[in-house]
Amino acid sequence: MKTIQNRLRGVSLTAAASLLLTALPAWAVDPFTLKDIRVEGLQRIEPGTVFASLPFRIGEQYNDEKGSTAIRSLFSLGLFTDVRLQVDDGVLVVIVEERPSVADVSFSGIKEFDSEILKKSLRDVGLAEGRPYDKALVDRAEQELKRQYINKSMYAAQVVTTVTPDERNRVNLNFSVVEGDVAKIKDIRIVGNQAFSESTLRDLFDLDTGGLMSWYTKSDRYSRAKLNADLESLRSHYLTRGYLEFRVESTQVAISPDKQDMSVTINITEGNRFVVASVALEGEYLGKENEFKSMVAMRAGEAYNAEDVTRTVKAFTDYFGAFGYAFAQVEAVPNIDRTTNRVAFTFRAQPSRRAYVRRINVVGNSRTRDEVIRREFRQLESAWYDSDRIRLSRDRVDRLGYFTEVGIATEPVPGTNDQVDLTVTVAEKPTGNLSIGAGYSQADKLSFIGSIKQENVFGSGNYLGLDLNTSKFNRQFVLSTTNPYFTPDGISRTLDAYYKTTRPYDAQGGDYEIATxxxxxxxxxxxxxxxxxxxxxxxxxxxxxxxxxLPEAYLDQGGTYIPTTLGWARDERDSALVPTSGRLQRFNTEFGAGGTRPYVKLNYQFQQYVPLSRKYTLAFNTEFGVGKGLNGKAFPVLRNFYGGGLGSVRGFEQGTLGPTSAVLGSTTGETVNVGGARNLVANLEFIAPFPGAGNDRTLRWFGFVDVGNVYGESESVDLSLLRSSAGVGLSWISPIGPLRFAYATPIRKFDGDRIQRFQFQIGTSF
Structure with a gap:
């Protein structure tokens, strides 16, 4: 019996193969025909894995060259620490020693991360439960864990790996971590600035040396990605103010010996401030030179502005794209005169060739169905490339509200010169809300409250909402569903069904009930x-x-109501969640002609957002509403407008403005607010980033002034009766939804008004 063997205990594959080839002459065997092949030493690995790697089969000729090839192939699998070949009377025996497999991966000392997140990062480097154990992979895993902590600015983190043998040739891995403290930025310096103060330039940065809200924004934790973004903000600040030759010369980041403090130093060269001398066009412009000239955003005599150059190039490219020229090349060529600090620009254009969209691919929608995204597209497959339609398609997908990010990339089709593919990349976000609660009181006994709202149920794009309250005094069951594409043309359909009852609390001494x-x-x-x-x-x-x-105004309000509605909405805001520019208008008509009390009700809302700068926004909202009874009957009280509180005039208790009604059985002249048939509200807000939160748009504060009131049907709209208030508030896009807190002080109030200075809500703005 002859044996050809190689042991790889700490020896690289290349070195092992060389050692094997050197040893072959001493173990050479004459070629022979294989009668059988046996594999020994396997514990968990299937024999088929070994046989698939052998370069020979039973009945074929075996020689030394094939034997060495077999050993190299088996070692390359990374599953074995030892491989031997034994030859005995035409039978080849393959003897292997398996690497231990990883039975379990655990962590100790971890507070900053969830263990599942770290396990995923280790799987990305090849280390996971059930995979072969490899010391080199463990070393890579340690480095990956340290990298994760460095991304959290925890530079002092230490990782120690413990390998514990287990039964069946397995090992348990434990990564013991000493996290240490977070390294924080103690100093940011900008060197070389003359035109702008250092404090002005540092205000452009998201990174800072800490503040009131650093615990939330983590703005004092160093991140290379954040620093690069801040450098781009710095560069943009100069390039949009005439400093054509501005440069960031170098950036030094120093960390203290105890790895707790960091200092950032940025060296810049401002250069001179340039003025635009002239603007000219060269190249092929499809015979539409006048249209292209009207798109030029820069003018002679104005200071150089890089954003104007970029805006002009983009406008040219988009306009070419509107005619199908997806590969149009537009170049802005500056001619700099440093003696006069003037620069002349020439825009050179080459439309190249027209292209059409071959295919539209959707990536990243793990939950939302493809059709929900594709039906928002206005650019069609096999149609000419149209940049306007592509941009509109992206905006429509973004306005669905199902994704945190939406991007569209254009990719040329290999082997063609007139086709492109569009790849739509989205990042899903949670679109559902579930709340369940129960309560007990002497009045209500046991009550159950539940709410389920899903804007993208089962990834279909449909909305489903269910509210349930079993309280003795305010019971309700509300079911609502919306299909935004009830027809293929995009007509939406909403269905509502509800049952509500309202009763006074026992403490009020009443026993009336209103059931709807x-x-x-x-x-x-x-x-x-x-x-x-x-x-x-x-x-x-x-x-x-x-x-x-029972309020006297409700005495004769029972009966049947058959409201028909007709409304219009135009939404031109840049974002439905955090708008900074644009306009929203809504107009709604409700006509109740077929019920017990015919009526008509009109309502109009107007919102305008004006960006004052990158950080600050001025927002204006106004609402007008009027209702009138028909056929000589009064406007139904149950259809009244209500004023006061969030969404109206803050600082006054919710729904307490306007007419009141006497209460049956009251001996003290008690009254309650019942709303009115006419409504007038105006709100003005100044919105800014929260102090210490940098430029984070999810956390902002606002100052506001509110004016408004509610009037009865027979009352004239007396402006002298308007209530007003002023205050400050906080807006936070939290994990549970948009939150708004407001503290208001009434400016104009009257005797009997019910004041509530602090208020909050989850949901809409204003």
């Missing part, structure tokens, strides 16, 4: 990309059971 049962259907028809018209019809049955403490 209703259902409705509404459709939304998109007339343009920004305009939608809504219309619908509903049916509602109201039953008022009289008793003590």
């Amino acid at each position: 049962t209703g259902a409705g259907i509404k459709f939304g028809v998109p007339f343009t990309e920004r305009d939608t018209v809504f219309f619908g019809i509903g049916a509602e049955r109201v039953k008022v059971t009289s008793g003590d403490q």
